[in-house]
Amino acid sequence: MARSTHQINKVMFPGHIVSDKGIEADLGKIKAITEMPTPKDAFSPRIAELTQPLRDLLKTDTDWMWGSVQQRTIVAADALSFGLGGILSQKQLSGQWRPVAFISHSMTDTERRHAQVEKKVLALTWACEHFQSYLIGKEILIQTDHTLLISLLGSRALDDLPPRILRFRLRLLHFTYKIKHVPGKKLITADALSRAPI
Numbered sequence: 271m272a273r274s275t276h277q278i279n280k281v282m283f284p285g286h287i288v289s290d291k292g293i294e295a296d297l298g299k300i301k302a303i304t305e306m307p308t309p310k311d312a313f314s315p316r317i318a319e320l321t322q323p324l325r326d327l328l329k330t331d332t333d334w335m336w337g338s339v340q341q342r343t344i345v346a347a348d349a350l351s352f353g354l355g356g357i358l359s360q361k362q363l364s365g366q367w368r369p370v371a372f373i374s375h376s377m378t379d380t381e382r383r384h385a386q387v388e389k390k391v392l393a394l395t396w397a398c399e400h401f402q403s404y405l406i407g408k409e410i411l412i413q414t415d416h417t418l419l420i421s422l423l424g425s426r427a428l429d430d431l432p433p434r435i436l437r438f439r440l441r442l443l444h445f446t447y448k449i450k451h452v453p454g455k456k457l458i459t460a461d462a463l464s465r466a467p468i
Contacts, residue, residue: 285370302355302374306466343405346413346452347397348460349389352377355463356397358404373400374463388434390416391423393464395438398445410447415454415461423449 280289287294297304344367347356354377358370381392394412398405412423422435423442431439454461 299371302372302463306374306462343408343410344413345394345397345401345405345410345447346457346460347390347393348415348457348464349377349386349393350461350464351389352382353464353467354389354393354396355460355465355467356393356400357459357463358397358401369459370404371401372459372463373397374467376467384434387416387418387422388438390414390419391435391438393460394419394423394449395441398442398447402444405445408446410445412447412449413452413457413460414449415452415457417451420449420451 280287282296285296285299287296344359345356346359347354349355354375356373359367360370362368375396377389377392381389384392394414398410398412414420422431423439428436428439
């Protein structure tokens with residue numbers, strides 16, 4: 271029997287492709303970024319408002335001080351009128367937070383009719399479920415720019431929740447998490463992904 275001369279020159283490893291060229295990102299993990307549509311307008315009347323988060327990053331006083339509550343895997347998600355966006359980040363040995371994967375999703379017609387707070391809870395639930403292979407069995411930090419979600423997904427009694435929020439909260443019981451409010455201008459990646467869903 272003839273032996274195959276085909277040689278494998280790359281290996282898939284969670285989140286990476288290892289080959290004779292080195293280590294590269296798994297394209298499936300960054301699809302939401304690489305397939306974002308290009309801008310179609312030359313100018314926006316809200317350009318100052320929209321670029322504020324980017325300009326804030328150039329300031330020297332925007333560094334974050336991380337305490338024990340942040341020493342976990344972080345899931346951040348956001349929702350707008352028609353899209354959901356999420357990002358999974360992990361702290362490296364160097365102490366820096368690095369993205370592991372980016373996701374975005376167009377809402378169904380039914381989801382678009384949800385109230386805005388329900389869309390925000392949907393985004394977090396969807397992101398956690400999408401990343402569950404990374405999250406199950408770990409304590410994670412969920413970041414949201416909607417303060418009401420702190421009680422809805424945290425301290426509020428289950429029998430005091432609206433039915434749709436209750437269903438999302440029950441789906442999140444698979445995860446061990448704490449939820450933290452982050453100002454919208456600090457949640458720029460998830461926000462950008464929700465504005466350009468794929």
